[in-house]
Amino acid sequence: MKEVYRVKPEDVPESERIQPQESTKKFVITTTIIMIFACLGLYGASFLLKLVTKNPAFQGFSEINNITPLLLGLKGCIEMTYASRLSTMANTGRLTSAPKLIRASFFNFALILAQAINISLFAVAVNVGIFSVTSVMTFDRVARFLLAVLSTALLASCILVYAITSIVYLTRFIRVNPDNICSPFAAVAGDSAALLILNYVGQYVYDDRLPITVVWGLIALIFFIGAVCVVVALLHEETREALGYGSVSIIVATLIFIGVGAIFNHSVGRHPSTANYQLILNGVGGNLVAILASKMSTSLHQLNESEKAAVVKQWSRYLNPLQMWKDKKNGIIMLFLLIIGMVLQATEITCITLFTPNSIRHPVFIAIYLFICVFQILILFYACVFLTQCLFAYNINPDNNSIPILTAFADLLGALFLACCLWFYKYFYVWNV
Secondary structure: OOOOOOOOHHHOOHHHOOOOOOOHHHHHHHHHHHHHHHHHHHHHHHHHHHHHHOOHHHOOOHHHHHHHHHHHHHHHHHHHHHHHHHHHHHHOOOOOOHHHHHHHHHHHHHHHHHHHHHHHHHHHHHHHHHHHHHOOOOHHHHHHHHHHHHHHHHHHHHHHHHHHHHHHHHHHHHOOOHHHHHHHHHHHHHHHHHHHHHHHHHHHHHOOOOOHHHHHHHHHHHHHHHHHHHHHHHOOHHHHHHHHHHHHHHHHHHHHHHHHHHHHHHHHHHOOOHHHHHHHHHHHHHHHHHHHHHHHHHHHHOOOHHHHHHHHHHHHHHHOHHHHHOOHHHHHHHHHHHHHHHHHHHHHHHHHHHHOOOOOOOHHHHHHHHHHHHHHHHHHHHHHHHHHHHHHHOOOOHHHHHHHHHHHHHHHHHHHHHHHHHHHHHHHOOOOO
């Protein structure tokens, strides 16, 4: 597989690096600030999720509830991968001028639209296959479902690519490492944009305001846009590599997200309180592991030849979970990320308990929830260190392949752990949650 981003730090002029020597203090401050904003965004996104699940236009169409976590995860992993890729390019001196940034953004924009449209089509096909067994999926219903999902993916991608590119460019002037801020921003903005677009565009589509011929015409137009974007992405070496091999990771993540959607749909039916906590639990864990993956990827790309050879020889040692703490730099990063995650989760559940109607206020539930939050983060950190080292050792670009799988895994762990938490609380304490 062709390598496209590994640039030695000594080859990059000091003036062209975003963050030549990032201090621990600066890392903690910038990460804490962006995670606070991200958590506020997640808290708002949880209300949007409830808005979608309670939308009268979607009642009787359970495929929308089932695909909502998939759409959120899909937007998150595609945009977070773009943020990580662009951050690495910035930190290795590849975006030192506006023309370079515009060129990189243009081809990456085509790549993201192509991935979003094609993966959304795949997800719709799988969901239609699943619901065909238990529901009557007419051509009209399939068409409206397809248009709602594709239009959400397309419009949200357009908004987020512009926002992420602008942030990466601005970090160059304020001397902030984009690895610390871009991935959480992409995740939260992706959730909010996707939910808003799905709620209003989907409502318009499902209210039968569009004739079925117009619906199929719009679907054909989106397919044409997707085909053009594939051709454009293939014209550039870096996006061609990401389109080929990076899409495999996104497909794997999509399959995981489909499972998460099924768990979420089942959990909402049995425990209405699920929607209050699911986005927060998934989002904090996913954001933290995305920051870690982005920083590790940048560090690996900056290794010299002897250090790369050492990674190739020794990556299997990270099968031991304790090994991830022996690297001093990564150990400090993980420790501070864990502390930030614990504080933010405690703050979030306090806000939910105090200000959200129908929230669970029992101390036993809160204690169990905080425990699964810490457990989830530790598992994600282990998976991140092992996966990133493994991909790099096999000459696979971790910028394109680690974040989709890790964010999907974060959502899967969050959905499973929250379902178990609610089941335990309901079974042993209260019968109506």
